[in-house]
Amino acid sequence: MTLTVTLIALLVTMAFALIRAIKGPTVYDRILASNALGTKTVLMIAVLGFVVGDPELYIDIALMYVLIGFIGTVAVLKVSEFGNLGQPQSHTDAEDT
Amino acid sequence: MLIEAVNIVLLALLAATAIAAVRLHDLFAVAMMFGIYSLLAAVMFVLLDALDVAFTEAAVGVGISTVLMLATIGLVGRHELPSTHRSLLPLAVVVATGAALIYGTLDMPFFGDPGAPVHQHVAPYYISQSPHQTGLPNVVTSVLASYRGYDTLGELAVIFTAGVGVLALLGLRRRKRPGKHRTAQ
Numbered sequence: 001m002t003l004t005v006t007l008i009a010l011l012v013t014m015a016f017a018l019i020r021a022i023k024g025p026t027v028y029d030r031i032l033a034s035n036a037l038g039t040k041t042v043l044m045i046a047v048l049g050f051v052v053g054d055p056e057l058y059i060d061i062a063l064m065y066v067l068i069g070f071i072g073t074v075a076v077l078k079v080s081e082f083g084n085l086g087q088p089q090s091h092t093d094a095e096d097t
Numbered sequence: 098m099l100i101e102a103v104n105i106v107l108l109a110l111l112a113a114t115a116i117a118a119v120r121l122h123d124l125f126a127v128a129m130m131f132g133i134y135s136l137l138a139a140v141m142f143v144l145l146d147a148l149d150v151a152f153t154e155a156a157v158g159v160g161i162s163t164v165l166m167l168a169t170i171g172l173v174g175r176h177e178l179p180s181t182h183r184s185l186l187p188l189a190v191v192v193a194t195g196a197a198l199i200y201g202t203l204d205m206p207f208f209g210d211p212g213a214p215v216h217q218h219v220a221p222y223y224i225s226q227s228p229h230q231t232g233l234p235n236v237v238t239s240v241l242a243s244y245r246g247y248d249t250l251g252e253l254a255v256i257f258t259a260g261v262g263v264l265a266l267l268g269l270r271r272r273k274r275p276g277k278h279r280t281a282q
Contacts, residue, residue: 004099011106014137018110021133022117027125034129038159041136045143051099052146061148065139068160072132075164079125079171 006047014040027080031073038069104144111137122177128166135159149237165263 014037021033042062049058114137118130135158142151206213227239241249 007099007103011103014110015106018113018133021126021129022113022121024126027123030126030129034133037133038136041140044140048140048143057148058143061143061152064152065155065159068155069136071160072163075167076129076132079167083171 003047003051007044007051010040010044010047014044031076031080034076035069035073038065038073042066042069100144104141107137107141107144111141123175124170124177125167125175127177128163128170131166132159132163135162149235169266 017033017036017040021030021037024030024033042065045062045065046055046059049055049062052058111134114130114134118127118134121127121130135154138158139151139154142148142154210216223240223244224236227233227236227244231239231243233239233243
């Protein structure tokens with residue numbers, strides 16, 4: 001029963017975060033929304049582990065998701081701050097800096 | 098029952114994400130939509146008990162491919178050009194192809210049917226023999242790495258070629274060291 005309520009709450013939260021990611025007028029709304037979705041995904045995998053009855057394996061997977069999601073978030077933030085991922089844009093840009 | 102309901106809601110969220118990725122014009126937002134799509138697809142794979150596939154989807158879809166797409170956006174700019182042609186004919190072709198594919202699935206065995214040919218052909222042999230023949234505890238690993246080792250080698254060649262192509266597009270020029278400019282000042 002508790003797990004059912006938790007799963008439903010997680011799904012509703014994911015739907016809300018997805019709506020914000022689709023509508024979000026600024027980039028930062030979308031970054032926050034996709035970050036929240038990543039967190040909800042991790043929680044959902046952990047809860048599913050308890051539903052299936054093998055929590056240890058699923059929690060390991062969930063932890064790896066957190067680490068991978070962090071790479072994506074860092075890349076997104078770097079692009080939104082600098083406009084690229086650090087590769088040389090053109091010769092004039094390289095001369096200016 | 099609970100898992101089926103979760104599956105349905107997740108599939109609806111996947112469809113919404115895909116439609117949003119098609120309709121948005123800001124490529125930065127589209128790249129993030131692809132990341133969200135991969136996250137939701139990974140949960141679907143977890144629900145289907147395919148933990149290794151889910152793990153690959155998360156590593157490749159959320160991690161590497163988001164980084165590659167963002168690097169490309171850094172090179173090409175983040176706004177889509179307005180489309181100048183009408184899309185009715187391509188839409189008709191896609192709808193017709195999709196209808197033909199759905200018609201084709203009607204002849205397939207039901208999902209999870211134990212009498213399906215895919216579960217009767219070589220799968221029982223792999224499941225019963227792989228611990229003795231290969232010594233690996235995971236049947237998926239033994240099929241990928243041992244029974245179909247040459248297939249996996251070919252796949253790796255294809256993926257390596259794709260990676261080289263992407264790197265060639267992104268440019269491998271050496272970065273200028275900022276130290277030179279500092280000494281000039």
